[in-house]
Every structure is written in C-alpha cells, then in structure tokens.
Amino acid sequence: MPVITAAIDPITRIEGHLKIEVKVDTVNGVQQVVDAFAIGTLFRGFEKILENRDPRDATIITSRICGVCPTSHGMAAALALDNAFGVNGDTPERTAARLLRNLVHGACYLESAILHFYLLSLPDYIQGVPMAPWLPGWDVGRRFDRDTINRFTSHFVEAITHRRNAHEMGAIYGGKLPHTPGYIMGGFTAISSQDDKDRFSAYLESLITFIEAKYIPDAELLANLYSEYLSLGKGHGHLLAFGVFEADNRQAPELLLRRGRRLAGTSTVQPVDTSKIAEQVRYSWYADSDGNRPPLQADTNAQYPKGAAYSWLKAPRYDGVVYEVGPLARMTVNGDYANGVSVMDRHLARARETLKIALAMRGWLNDLTAGQSAYTDRPMPVSATSDGLTEAPRGALGHWLQVEDSKIAKYQVITPTCWNVSPKDDTGQRGPLEQALLGVPVVNVDKAIEVLRVVHSFDPCLDCATHVTRAEPGARVFARGELPRKP
Amino acid sequence: MSMTRRSFFRYCSLSAAVLGLDACKLSLLQKALANPNAPSVIWLIGSACTGCSVSFLNRISDKVGEPATVAEVVTEAINLVFHPTIMGSAGETSVASLKQVYSRGNYVLVLEGAVPTAFGGHPCVVFSYNGEEVTHQQAVQELTARAMQTVCVGTCACFGGIPAAGSNPTKAMSIRQLTGRSTINISGCPANPDWVVWAVVQLLLGNPVTLDEDGRPVALYSTGHGGAPEEPVIHNKCPRNPGNHGVPLAQNFGENGHCLENLGCRGPFTKSRCEASWNGIGGHLVHEPHPGHWCIGINAPCHGCVEKTFPGPQSFYQPYSPE
Numbered sequence: 001m002p003v004i005t006a007a008i009d010p011i012t013r014i015e016g017h018l019k020i021e022v023k024v025d026t027v028n029g030v031q032q033v034v035d036a037f038a039i040g041t042l043f044r045g046f047e048k049i050l051e052n053r054d055p056r057d058a059t060i061i062t063s064r065i066c067g068v069c070p071t072s073h074g075m076a077a078a079l080a081l082d083n084a085f086g087v088n089g090d091t092p093e094r095t096a097a098r099l100l101r102n103l104v105h106g107a108c109y110l111e112s113a114i115l116h117f118y119l120l121s122l123p124d125y126i127q128g129v130p131m132a133p134w135l136p137g138w139d140v141g142r143r144f145d146r147d148t149i150n151r152f153t154s155h156f157v158e159a160i161t162h163r164r165n166a167h168e169m170g171a172i173y174g175g176k177l178p179h180t181p182g183y184i185m186g187g188f189t190a191i192s193s194q195d196d197k198d199r200f201s202a203y204l205e206s207l208i209t210f211i212e213a214k215y216i217p218d219a220e221l222l223a224n225l226y227s228e229y230l231s232l233g234k235g236h237g238h239l240l241a242f243g244v245f246e247a248d249n250r251q252a253p254e255l256l257l258r259r260g261r262r263l264a265g266t267s268t269v270q271p272v273d274t275s276k277i278a279e280q281v282r283y284s285w286y287a288d289s290d291g292n293r294p295p296l297q298a299d300t301n302a303q304y305p306k307g308a309a310y311s312w313l314k315a316p317r318y319d320g321v322v323y324e325v326g327p328l329a330r331m332t333v334n335g336d337y338a339n340g341v342s343v344m345d346r347h348l349a350r351a352r353e354t355l356k357i358a359l360a361m362r363g364w365l366n367d368l369t370a371g372q373s374a375y376t377d378r379p380m381p382v383s384a385t386s387d388g389l390t391e392a393p394r395g396a397l398g399h400w401l402q403v404e405d406s407k408i409a410k411y412q413v414i415t416p417t418c419w420n421v422s423p424k425d426d427t428g429q430r431g432p433l434e435q436a437l438l439g440v441p442v443v444n445v446d447k448a449i450e451v452l453r454v455v456h457s458f459d460p461c462l463d464c465a466t467h468v469t470r471a472e473p474g475a476r477v478f479a480r481g482e483l484p485r486k487p
Numbered sequence: 488m489s490m491t492r493r494s495f496f497r498y499c500s501l502s503a504a505v506l507g508l509d510a511c512k513l514s515l516l517q518k519a520l521a522n523p524n525a526p527s528v529i530w531l532i533g534s535a536c537t538g539c540s541v542s543f544l545n546r547i548s549d550k551v552g553e554p555a556t557v558a559e560v561v562t563e564a565i566n567l568v569f570h571p572t573i574m575g576s577a578g579e580t581s582v583a584s585l586k587q588v589y590s591r592g593n594y595v596l597v598l599e600g601a602v603p604t605a606f607g608g609h610p611c612v613v614f615s616y617n618g619e620e621v622t623h624q625q626a627v628q629e630l631t632a633r634a635m636q637t638v639c640v641g642t643c644a645c646f647g648g649i650p651a652a653g654s655n656p657t658k659a660m661s662i663r664q665l666t667g668r669s670t671i672n673i674s675g676c677p678a679n680p681d682w683v684v685w686a687v688v689q690l691l692l693g694n695p696v697t698l699d700e701d702g703r704p705v706a707l708y709s710t711g712h713g714g715a716p717e718e719p720v721i722h723n724k725c726p727r728n729p730g731n732h733g734v735p736l737a738q739n740f741g742e743n744g745h746c747l748e749n750l751g752c753r754g755p756f757t758k759s760r761c762e763a764s765w766n767g768i769g770g771h772l773v774h775e776p777h778p779g780h781w782c783i784g785i786n787a788p789c790h791g792c793v794e795k796t797f798p799g800p801q802s803f804y805q806p807y808s809p810e
Contacts, residue, residue, distance in 0.1 A: 013573065164547060175782040
C-alpha cells in the first residue's frame with residue numbers, strides 16, 4: 001500500500017498560521033503517521049521593525065508579537081531592558097515592580113491555560129455546541145456518556161467566563177489586555193491601591209475555585225477516558241525551561257518555576273547555559289551561513305530555493321539536542337510533575353501548573369504594598385548587550401538586545417513555538433512536534449483528528465514562532481510544504 | 488441553521504427606537520434573520536497577533552437586549568461560519584464552510600491583521616484549497632469582492648499597524664490600501680470588543696454607519712457609553728490633564744496621577760472612547776460590577792493605538808508630536 005501524504009491547512013484552534021503535512025502508512029496492521037512536517041505560514045519581521053527604535057519601545061512593540069502571551073513578551077523585554085539600563089538593588093520599588101509584573105503575567109497564564117484546555121483542545125474530544133463555528137466538525141468519536149458530555153459542555157461555557165475574568169483581573173494593574181502598556185524599563189506603571197488589591201483578590205479566589213473544582217478534575221477525567229494518549233505524542237522527551245516568576249530582587253533570583261533541562265531517560269536536572277543555544281537552518285529557507293550561531297550573532301537571510309528546506313522556522317537546538325518546552329518541561333524540571341511525556345501529560349502538567357501559579361499569585365498580592373511606586377529610573381545607555389529570559393505559557397522565551405547609539409541595533413527573539421514546532425535540524429533530527437507525531441494511529445486520513453490532538457497538546461503559537469524570519473528583498477518564495485524545484 | 492434567536496429579536500426590538508427602525512422594517516429584519524440564507528459572518532486572520540480575537544472573547548455587556556458575552560454573540564446573534572481560532576473543524580472541512588458562504592455572496596467579512604504583499608503575498612498563507620495554498624492577499628481580494636460589507640478589526644487591518652512599521656519587511660498594508668474598497672474600520676491595538684460587536688450588528692440590521700475620514704464609525708470614536716456625543720480627544724477627558732486643578736506634569740514614571748505628556752503620552756493626538764471601556768462592562772466605574780479599565784487608569788501613557796499613526800517611528804517615551 002502506498003504511503004499517503006495528507007496535509008491539514010489550516011490547523012485551527014491555535015494562534016497563528018500552521019500547516020501540518022504527514023505521511024501515513026500501515027505498519028504492523030495499524031495505519032499511522034510515519035513522517036511529519038510542521039510548516040509555519042506567517043512571518044512579519046519583528047526584529048527589523050524594532051531596529052533603530054528607542055530601546056524602551058521593546059516592551060510595547062514585542063507585546064504585539066502575540067495576543068495570547070503579550071505579557072510574556074513584555075516581561076522578557078522588560079528584563080532585557082532592566083539588564084541593559086542597570087536596574088538593580090533590593091528596593092521597595094523593585095519589589096513592587098516584580099510583584100505587579102508577576103501578577104499581570106500570572107493573570108495571562110490563567111487566561112491562556114483555560115482558553116487552551118476548553119476552547120482550543122476540548123473540541124478534539126467532544127462535539128461542541130451543535131452550531132457554527134463548531135459545526136461542521138470532525139468526527140471525534142463517541143467515547144463520552146451523556147452525563148460526561150453535559151459536564152464538559154457546561155464547563156466549556158463557564159470557562160468562557162473565567163477566561164474573561166482572568167483578563168479583567170489582569171487589567172486592574174494592566175489597564176488593557178491584551179497589550180497592556182504597564183511593562184516598562186525599570187518597573188511597572190501602576191501603583192496599587194488597597195481597593196485594587198481587594199478586587200484582584202476577588203477575581204483570583206473565584207478562579208482558584210474554578211481551577212481546583214473544574215479544570216484539574218476535567219483534565220484528569222479526559223486523561224482517564226483517553227488513556228492511550230498517555231503513551232502517544234511522546235516525541236524526543238528532552239525538556240528545557242528558562243524558568244519564570246521571580247521570587248526576590250537579586251540578579252539571579254529564585255524562581256517559582258526554576259531554570260533547567262532534563263534529558264530523556266535521566267532524572268538529573270542540569271543547568272542552562274544560553275551560549276549553547278544555536279539555531280540551525282539546513283531545512284529552513286535561510287542561507288546556510290546563517291546557521292549555528294548564538295542568538296545575537298545569528299543572521300537571517302532568506303534563500304529560495306534551497307535544497308530540502310521546507311519551513312520558515314529555524315531549528316533552535318541546545319548543544320545540538322532537540323528540547324521540548326512548555327508547562328510539562330517547567331513542572332518536570334521543577335520537580336512538580338513526574339509522570340512522563342505525552343499528549344495527556346502536557347494537559348495534566350498545564351492544569352496543575354495553573355493552580356500552582358494561581359496560589360502563588362495569592363502570596364504576591366499579599367506582599368504588594370498599596371501606594372508603593374514600582375519604578376526605578378536609570379539613564380539611557382549609549383551601548384549595551386543584554387538578554388531577558390522568561391517563560392510564556394507555552395514555554396521558554398528569550399529576548400536578546402543590543403543597544404548602540406542609544407538605539408536598538410539588534411533584537412533577537414526565540415519563542416517557545418520555535419523550539420516545539422521547529423523543522424529538522426542540520427543532523428536531520430525532527431522538531432519536537434514532528435517527532436511526537438510519529439507512530440500516531442490515524443483512522444481517517446482526510447480528517448485526522450488524532451494529529452490535531454497531538455498538535456494541540458503543545459499549544460502552538462505561530463504568531464510568536466514565525467516572527468523571527470526576515471526576508472531579503474528579491475528572495476523567491478515557494479508555496480509552503482512544497483519542496484522547491486530547481487530553478 | 489437559523490441565525491435568529493430569541494435574544495437577538497429582543498435586541499432588535501429594544502434597539503429599534505434608538506436606531507430609528509420602524510416596526511415595518513423590524514418585521515422585515517426578523518423575517519430576514521429567520522431565513523437560513525441570512526447573512527453569515529466570516530472572520531479571517533492575516534498578518535496579526537490574534538490579539539483582536541482574544542479581545543473579542545473579552546466581550547461583556549449589561550445593556551438590555553444586547554448579547555452579554557462572546558458566547559451569546561456567537562450562539563445567538565451572529566452565524567459565525569469561519570473563525571480560525573475557535574472553530575471546530577480544520578483543514579479542508581473548515582475551508583469548505585467558508586467557500587460555501589463565499590459562493591452565496593451574502594456575508595459580513597471581518598478581517599483581522601494586515602496584508603503582507605512582499606513575495607507575492609506568501610508571508611501569510613491562510614489556508615489551502617484544492618491542494619493550492621492561498622495567501623491572505625488572494626483571500627482578501629476574493630472575499631471582499633463578494634462581501635455585503637467588510638469590517639476591519641484592529642489597527643493592522645485598518646491602517647497597517649505594527650507589521651507595516653519601520654522598514655516594513657513584508658510590505659504589509661491595510662485592507663483599504665490593498666483593495667481600494669470601502670471598509671468599516673474598528674481600529675485599536677487590540678480592537679475593543681464592544682465596538683466590533685456594535686459594527687457587525689449594525690450591518691446585520693441594515694443600518695447605515697457614518698464613518699470619519701479614516702473609515703471609523705463616528706458613533707464609536709466620538710460618542711460616550713450612554714450614546715450622547717462625547718469629547719473624543721483622550722487628553723481633554725483625561726483625569727490627569729494639567730488643566731485640572733493641581734495636576735502637575737510627571738517628571739518620571741511612578742508618580743501617581745501626574746500628566747505624562749513629557750513621558751510620551753499621545754493622548755493629545757488620539758481620538759477614542761477608551762474611558763472605562765476595556766476588560767469590563769463599558770462605562771462601568773469602580774464599585775460597579777465588572778468595571779471598565781483603560782491605559783490612562785494605570786498611570787501609563789496613551790500610545791495612540793487607535794490612530795493610523797500607530798506605532799510610527801517616534802519613541803513611545805519621549806514627548807510626542809505626529810510627523
């Protein structure tokens with residue numbers, strides 16, 4: 001039987017534009033994915049847009065990379081700016097800035113997780129509301145009884161409210177979400193009142209109740225009913241986290257979710273040295289000379305046609321190793337999750353992490369002093385080089401900044417989806433999502449719901465991932481997913 | 488599927504007086520909406536961050552007869568046949584839904600994001616059809632041609648926005664620039680959900696919408712929450728305006744309640760109904776349920792995100808004057 005090639009374009013219920021191409025064959029009597037290609041289909045060139053701007057603009061501009069994790073970009077940019085401007089010291093202003101940044105960032109984590117589980121992922125398992133835009137849907141099977149369907153459907157509707165409430169909570173200090181102007185070099189614009197704290201707390205307690213009583217049990221129920229997905233979508237199994245949510249004002253602070261990496265089959269968490277991160281481009285539409293350099297030395301010159309290249313995304317690797325990033329990586333590295341790596345492990349880790357963050361937010365809110373300014377002024381440097389490492393809800397996020405003549409000379413961003421949805425690298429290793437798709441059984445090749453389940457478990461955000469590309473004038477572009485022909 | 492639900496009739500009836508609809512026209516509208524061929528809504532995302540869709544999900548209203556939440560908007564007020572972030576199906580099935588509505592031609596088109604035109608539009612491919620990849624540029628040209636009306640949601644679709652800033656590496660442009668066609672522009676980064684819902688509902692009701700020179704509904708950008716005309720310039724209604732007794736100019740951030748004109752605020756050059764409009768019930772003040780917020784309320788400068796000059800080359804943190 002010939003190998004069937006099937007493309008899903010667009011992949012819906014994600015952020016941004018993604019096409020997945022899979023090759024399907026029957027192996028040992030089971031029709032399954034035998035090869036996979038993840039193809040991002042959007043680029044905007046944010047680094048070019050940032051060049052020559054006031055460095056402080058980075059928080060505002062990079063927030064617009066993504067409408068689902070704007071505060072993660074705001075946070076990464078603010079950390080990079082703090083480093084570049086020399087903002088330091090253990091002061092009340094820095095404490096207030098840290099707490100306000102964490103609280104608004106945390107609000108977006110809760111928003112993103114609830115959005116992801118109920119609105120973006122659940123329709124892969126349960127028929128949604130019987131009307132457009134959920135119908136016509138794909139066949140998701142009939143594994144649930146009526147009570148379970150009613151439970152998930154009513155929680156789906158509640159989730160819409162709680163997701164919105166998470167943003168309303170964040171807007172108490174953020175003013176407007178998505179795209180708050182609150183994150184600035186040196187701190188945060190808002191000054192909390194006691195009334196702000198009380199209103200924030202009311203939203204937070206309601207969200208904690210929802211997460212404890214509905215979200216986590218729902219994720220566990222789904223994992224029980226679809227237990228085969230505890231062994232599907234494993235991928236390479238190497239996990240990386242930059243860490244997030246600073247707990248003190250030191251230069252290398254304690255983090256709620258710590259920095260580290262863990263190789264598959266080991267239990268040791270190893271340190272992260274960002275100088276070992278390099279992006280490879282053999283299967284990406286960029287000149288080979290751009291590849292394998294650290295972020296701030298990397299360049300990006302589009303090249304078409306180019307050998308077997310098939311993606312706009314580069315392939316970031318750590319010391320040549322393919323790492324998966326995201327809540328599962330964070331929770332595993334932090335010692336809070338120890339079940340494994342799979343589709344359902346990603347959902348379970350995300351749900352439990354959401355509660356951990358929500359409970360931590362309670363503490364940060366309590367520590368926040370009403371009336372305290374959250375800003376530390378520092379003069380603009382003429383030149384500086386710095387980085388800002390944090391985590392977006394969907395994984396490790398790094399911003400690299402170079403200032404010259406008090407302007408942005410170079411800005412580089414490596415997003416979580418760059419790691420997770422990367423194409424093959426120079427040595428032919430597939431990206432984490434591509435690898436996770438191998439061996440996944442597919443019943444209906446035209447409507448491969450099983451493929452969607454694996455894709456959605458990573459919570460991909462192509463808005464983030466594909467901004468890094470930078471096309472040169474005159475470069476030729478071929479249709480995504482199509483191997484470039486000889487000129 | 489009939490798009491008309493009880494609450495939508497309720498909305499129509501209650502807003503009829505405000506909108507100047509007579510009973511006869513309302514009755515025709517009800518018949519039209521009960522028709523399975525009633526206008527559908529296609530929401531397509533181009534070179535964007537999905538932030539306007541996320542903002543749409545933040546919809547909340549307590550106005551009698553209005554769809555209160557995004558769930559009510561989608562299930563009771565509009566027939567949303569295509570929205571890549573929330574729809575059930577993927578791939579060809581999803582595109583088939585869109586094509587079916589396109590062939591009938593009677594739809595409201597909502598466009599989020601700019602249109603990249605470099606490299607033949609290939610920086611943004613929105614879907615594949617019959618094995619061929621379709622760029623956002625192609626899709627916008629085709630879909631706007633047969634749309635009953637096109638609503639641009641967010642500053643990218645309205646004016647180009649951030650993708651078109653700086654050296655504009657993908658030659659991104661607005662829908663109007665690309666197509667030369669008239670659009671209703673709901674600008675903002677992101678667009679406010681109440682403004683988006685208002686515009687779509689006006690179109691479904693067949694009401695004429697008066698636009699300003701930038702294609703934005705006058706009723707939204709220069710009118711208060713109660714419907715009465717309101718001072719449109721942010722600076723003139725800002726509680727931190729130095730014209731208010733005792734408000735000094737801020738020397739730095741972290742000064743509560745001071746005017747931020749010296750720190751980059753674009754409020755004097757921005758016209759918008761933002762006050763108490765974001766992430767809550769529009770117009771609700773603190774101590775009312777779900778109070779609305781705005782950037783001004785957190786001691787932040789206005790970045791002028793609803794204007795065609797956003798983001799512009801100027802610093803966000805130095806005194807601003809449009810070029």
